[in-house]
Amino acid sequence: MRVRARLVVFFVIAACGSVSAQDFSADPERMEERIHALGEFGKNAAGGVSRLAFSDADLAGREYIKELMQQAGLQVRVDTAGNIIGRREGSESGLAPIMFGSHIDSVPGGGNYDGDVGVIGAIEVAQLLHERGIVTKHPIEIVSFTDEEGGLTGSRGMIGKLGEGTLAVMSHSGMTIREGIARVGGDPDRLELAVRKPGDIAAFIELHIEQGAILHEAGVNIGVVEGIVGIRWWDVSVAGFANHAGTTPMDRRWDALVSAAELTLAINRVASELPGRQVATVGKIEAFPGAPNVIPGEVIMSLEIRDLEAEKMQHVFDLIQAEAGRIAGERSTPIQFTEIDVASPPAPTDVQMRRVIAAAAQDLGMSYEMMPSGAGHDAQDLASIAPAGMIFVPSLDGISHSPKEYTSAIDMANGATVLLKTVLAIDNGALE
Ligand SMILES: [Zn+2]
Numbered sequence: 001m002r003v004r005a006r007l008v009v010f011f012v013i014a015a016c017g018s019v020s021a022q023d024f025s026a027d028p029e030r031m032e033e034r035i036h037a038l039g040e041f042g043k044n045a046a047g048g049v050s051r052l053a054f055s056d057a058d059l060a061g062r063e064y065i066k067e068l069m070q071q072a073g074l075q076v077r078v079d080t081a082g083n084i085i086g087r088r089e090g091s092e093s094g095l096a097p098i099m100f101g102s103h104i105d106s107v108p109g110g111g112n113y114d115g116d117v118g119v120i121g122a123i124e125v126a127q128l129l130h131e132r133g134i135v136t137k138h139p140i141e142i143v144s145f146t147d148e149e150g151g152l153t154g155s156r157g158m159i160g161k162l163g164e165g166t167l168a169v170m171s172h173s174g175m176t177i178r179e180g181i182a183r184v185g186g187d188p189d190r191l192e193l194a195v196r197k198p199g200d201i202a203a204f205i206e207l208h209i210e211q212g213a214i215l216h217e218a219g220v221n222i223g224v225v226e227g228i229v230g231i232r233w234w235d236v237s238v239a240g241f242a243n244h245a246g247t248t249p250m251d252r253r254w255d256a257l258v259s260a261a262e263l264t265l266a267i268n269r270v271a272s273e274l275p276g277r278q279v280a281t282v283g284k285i286e287a288f289p290g291a292p293n294v295i296p297g298e299v300i301m302s303l304e305i306r307d308l309e310a311e312k313m314q315h316v317f318d319l320i321q322a323e324a325g326r327i328a329g330e331r332s333t334p335i336q337f338t339e340i341d342v343a344s345p346p347a348p349t350d351v352q353m354r355r356v357i358a359a360a361a362q363d364l365g366m367s368y369e370m371m372p373s374g375a376g377h378d379a380q381d382l383a384s385i386a387p388a389g390m391i392f393v394p395s396l397d398g399i400s401h402s403p404k405e406y407t408s409a410i411d412m413a414n415g416a417t418v419l420l421k422t423v424l425a426i427d428n429g430a431l432e
Contacts, residue, residue: 024128024132024417024420025364025413025417025420026121026124026125026128026412026413026414026415026416026417026420027124027413028409028410028412028413029409030124031117031120031121031124031409031412031413031416032409032412034068034120034123035112035113035116035117035120035412036112037064038061038064038065038104038112038116038120039112039116041057041058041060041061041064042055042057042058042060042061042106044109044403046109046403047403047404048106048109048110048111048112048402048403048404048405049106049110049111049112049403050106050108050109050110051104051105051106051110052105052106052107052108052149052171052172052173053105053146053147053148053149053150053153053171053172053173053180053184054146054147054171054173054175054179054180054181054183054184055173058104058105058173058184059183059184061104062084062104062144062184065084065104065119065123065144066084066086068120068123068127069084069086069123069126069142070086071127072086072123072126072127072130072142073088073126073127073130074086074087074088074126074142075087075088078184078185078186079157079158079186079193079194080157080181080186080187080188080190080191080192080193080194081146081153081154081156081157081158081162081181081186081191081194082146082147082153082154082157082180082181082184082185082186083143083144083145083146083154083155083157083158083186083194084143084144084146085141085142085143086123086126086141086142086143087139087140087141087142088126088129088130088136088139088140088141089139090135090136090137090138090139090140090427091135091136091137092137092138095137095138095139095202096138096139096199096200096201096202097138097139097140097141097201097202098136098138098139098140098141098201098202098203098205098423098426098427099140099141099142099143099201099202099203099204099205099382099386100118100122100125100140100141100142100143100204100205100206100207100419100423101118101119101122101141101142101143101144101145101206102115102116102117102118102119102121102122102143102144102145102148102206102207102208102377102378103115103118103119103144103145103146103147103148103149103154103378104116104119104144105146105147105148105149105150106149107149107172107401108172109401109402109403110149110401110402110403110405111399111400111401111402111403111404111405111406112405113209113395113400113405113406113407113412114208114209114211114400114401114405115148115149115208117207117208117209117393117407117412117415118206118207118208119142119144120412120416121207121412121415121416121419122142122143122207122416122419123142124413124416124420125142125416125419125420125423126140126142128420129420136423136424136427137427137428138202138426138427140423141201145158145378146180146181146184146186147171147177147180147181148377148378149172150169150171150172150177151166151169152376152377152378152380152381153166153177153180153181154378155378155379155381155382156381157181157186157191157194157195158194158195158196158381158382159195159196159381159382159384159385160191160192160195160197161381162191167181167188196385196386197385198385198386200385200386201382201385201386202386202387202426202431203350203353203386203387203388203389203426203431204379204382204383204386204387204388204389205353205357205379205388205389205390205391205419205422205423205426206377206378206379206382206388206389206390206391207390207391207393207415207416207418207419208373208377208379208390208391208392208393209392209393209394209395209400209405209407210223210371210392210393210394210395210398211374211375211395211398211400211401212374212395212398212400213395213397213398214369214371214398215369215371215392215393215394215395216394216395216396216397216398217398218369219367220367220368220369220394221361221366221367221368221393221394221411221414222357222361222366222367222368222369222391222392222393222414222415222418223368223369223370223371223390223391223392223393224354224357224358224361224368224369224370224371224389224391224392225349225354225371225372225373225379225389225390225391225392226308226348226349226354226370226371226372227308227346227347227348227349227372227373227383228346228347228349228372228373228375228376228377228379228380228383228390229306229307229308229346229372229373229374230306230307230308230309230310230313230344230345230346230347231304231305231306231344231376232304232305232306232313232317232339233302233303233304233339233340234302234303234304234317234337234338234339234340235300235301235302235337235338235340236260236263236282236300236301236302236303236324236335236336236337236338237298237299237300237301237335237336237338238256238257238259238260238263238298238299238301238328238333238334238335239256239297239298239333239334239335239336240253240254240255240256240257240259240295240296240297240298240299240333241253241254241295241297242288242289242294242295242296242297242298243294243295243297244293244294244295245292245293245294245295246293248295253295254295254331254332254333255295255296255331255333256287256288256296256297256298256299256333257287257296257299258331259299259327259328259331259333259335260285260287260299260301262327262331263282263301263323263324263327263335264282264285264301266320266323266324266327267280267281267282267303267320267323268280268282270316270319270320270323271305271316274315274316274319276307276312277307277308277371277372278305278306278307278312278313278316279305279306279307279374280303280304280305280306280316280320281302281303281304281305282301282302282303283302283304284301284302285299285300285301285302286299286300286301287299288300303320303337305317305320306374307346307372308346308348308372309346310345310346313346317337321337324337344376344380347379347380347383347384347388348383349379349383349388349389349390350383350387350388350389350431352387352430352431353387353388353389353422353426353431354370354389356389356422356425356426356430356431357389357391357418357422358370359425360418360421360422360425361418363421364414364417364418364421366414366418371392373390373392375400377390387431389422391415391418391419391422392415393407393411393412393414393415394407394408394411395407396408
């Protein structure tokens with residue numbers, strides 16, 4: 001079911017303290033037109049975009065975003081980490097800015113909505129304030145983070161966590177992150193100038209497509225994100241005994257792949273049967289020596305667990321390990337787990353912020369649902385220095401990182417209107 005357009009009328013308390021009625025909602029047509037215009041930069045044959053960070057397409061898309069920011073009355077600059085920031089001063093001096101935005105870089109063969117909706121939506125909010133001459137008390141800063149898909153590069157720079165090691169990493173564009181940052185107008189030798197400390201930002205809000213099917217399938221307008229799930233990875237090795245596949249009878253085998261198969265099913269069962277939204281995945285499996293006529297003597301497979309709570313992730317892992325112990329014993333194939341150091345801890349959003357976003361949706365007559373984000377976002381970095389929140393809008397059939405990615409104009413505008421209302425509520429002290 002498609003969500004219908006609605007006339008949105010709500011009260012805005014202007015900076016001067018007076019109350020005035022406004023018909024004040026994001027313009028779905030303008031947003032969609034801009035999404036399509038942005039989609040021209042890096043357009044691919046399948047109808048999506050390949051706008052890798054630091055590529056020519058990214059550079060062209062960034063120029064377009066800067067133009068839109070200027071049209072919305074913002075002062076535009078690029079920080080030393082390569083983030084585009086459009087700022088509008090507030091009426092009260094000494095207040096930290098309210099920041100909102102997302103990213104416009106894409107994965108190879110990506111779609112037109114991941115990140116883009118958050119940047120176009122943030123500009124829409126600035127434009128609405130500009131057109132109506134509404135001055136907030138806090139400054140506002142619209143941000144388009146650089147190289148989100150390459151590892152949250154821009155937001156990591158903003159929180160002071162972009163080290164030399166990361167700068168040397170080769171990005172998908174064929175240049176190092178250091179070279180890329182310089183190419184988009186940043187200065188990798190002076191990253192400290194991009195750093196914001198706790199207290200420097202009053203609040204951070206990111207509008208984003210869900211990239212999953214929960215909202216679309218339930219016909220719900222808005223997702224209020226409870227946090228970005230934590231991720232843990234393991235290498236799992238199963239030890240068997242390689243032997244002749246023709247001469248070894250079935251009851252005299254220590255087949256590592258059969259154990260690995262049983263473990264894979266057990267992992268899926270453990271994660272499915274527990275209440276909650278935890279996920280566990282075996283995404284990679286390799287058998288050695290890897291020949292049709294040899295019983296696999298060793299298997300190396302991956303295990304990934306994600307959840308909003310660190311304790312829950314540990315609990316899932318404990319249950320999986322117990323299953324592994326049972327399978328190893330029954331089949332005489334020892335199983336070993338080695339954790340890989342890519343762990344990113346869960347990043348819960350600000351509890352007050354969730355309340356403000358939910359109230360905004362409710363006041364606008366939109367349905368909403370509290371939910372985790374299974375994908376990483378710039379908001380998880382900003383959550384370490386400021387109260388952070390995320391607003392999700394539906395993704396058709398939950399498809400993302402694909403040219404088939406789609407979010408309707410109405411859904412995008414719903415999200416931007418909730419963002420607008422959230423920003424104004426925060427400006428009026430909703431988080432205090
Ligand atoms: Zn994204």
